[in-house]
Amino acid sequence: MQEANDEGRVKSGARAGDGRKPRADAIRNRERVLEAAKAVFSQGGPAASLEGVARQAGVGIGTLYRHFPTREALFEAVYRREVEQLVELVQALKAEASPAEALRLWLRANVAFVATKKGMLAALALATQKNPDLMAYSSDRLTQAVGELLARGAAAGEIRDDIGPEDVLRALIGMCYAQDRPDWQDSVLRLIDVFVDGLRLRGQPPG
């Protein structure tokens, strides 16, 4: 009768309403399933077999379903995680590269993401249709992340300050949208270089 949990939205994971900590094996298995799901969805798209995911994760199908009661829940968890990784990449790049270069590398990483995870994109189309919040959430997170890169560049006088993060994301989406030919990646990578060059301020500060 306790257990009204089911959490704000996220199910299945850590303690929330009830102050209890999940068991160690539960955490481990949850992780395994997520890892396997990432691979399987990337490869096979949104209709990929969940039993296949469980097999690859080395857990029973029942375990998979306890952690993620629906296909959408599983996909959503995988996707949120990917978004989080892209956000973290921003932090890492800030430490390693000049502002403009960091932006360029981050955009390139996104292209790689799209290219590697083809199936995930189709799955995303399905998932956002059933749960619009997911799109809103990821847009916010990514906008904020790009915003940091831009602000840093602007502060350093390396990048113009009249282009907002939404514009950059929209450009990225637009460029990745037309996956009409086998060599679309090359094309988009070139476009990104051009785009970042366009964002650069010409009169460079010392350094």
Add this chain to the structure above:
Amino acid sequence: MQEANDEGRVKSGARAGDGRKPRADAIRNRERVLEAAKAVFSQGGPAASLEGVARQAGVGIGTLYRHFPTREALFEAVYRREVEQLVELVQALKAEASPAEALRLWLRANVAFVATKKGMLAALALATQKNPDLMAYSSDRLTQAVGELLARGAAAGEIRDDIGPEDVLRALIGMCYAQDRPDWQDSVLRLIDVFVDGLRLRGQPPG
């Protein structure tokens, strides 16, 4: 030259290599399956049951598979047809409305399309991933169609001539991309009105 019968690449239907005409019942059933598939995919998305399609079409599952050997083939046929209808709508609107108004109505029709056929969008994401030609084909057809509307408006001095059909389509896609809230349709319809107003030339010709 009437008809050229649809077949650009499409398999399954009419004569091609062999000069034989398909049987009447074959044509009829093919049509029924397409109609049913449109409804079922729109409602249920790309994973919808093909046996369900066959049931709704009133044909056996074997018949469905003879006409469309794979799920993708079926979806592709449905989608090509939808694109064709949007193209035909352009012709109809040219006869019925002023250039700018025709453009406005056509864009609105696209929003309705997206709204009604939610499932089709997810299916499209899947299908284009497996067959990039499909995207290229539909882009071309739609670009050409919008191009006609724009050219007509420009010729009549109603619409500016420095915006190309690709720009208009990109704007449309961009506006429909953010289906993040239940009332996204209202928002997009407003944006379309604004957009078309923006395309209008101020000094209007007589009429």
Add this chain to the structure above:
DNA sequence: TTGCAAACGGAGGCACCCTCCATATTCTAA
């Protein structure tokens, strides 16, 4: 009419979906 190629429909074998519960594992408190 008749003959036959073309088309039909659905049975059958297999994979996957998801639920349920007997069993196994982890945690806690003594």
Add this chain to the structure above:
DNA sequence: TTAGAATATGGAGGGTGCCTCCGTTTGCAA
């Protein structure tokens, strides 16, 4: 350390959908 409670596991099972195969039906030409 250990026992018992709480929690988690895994896979059997009933149902649905996928797709192939083939005996039967139908349209069409002669």
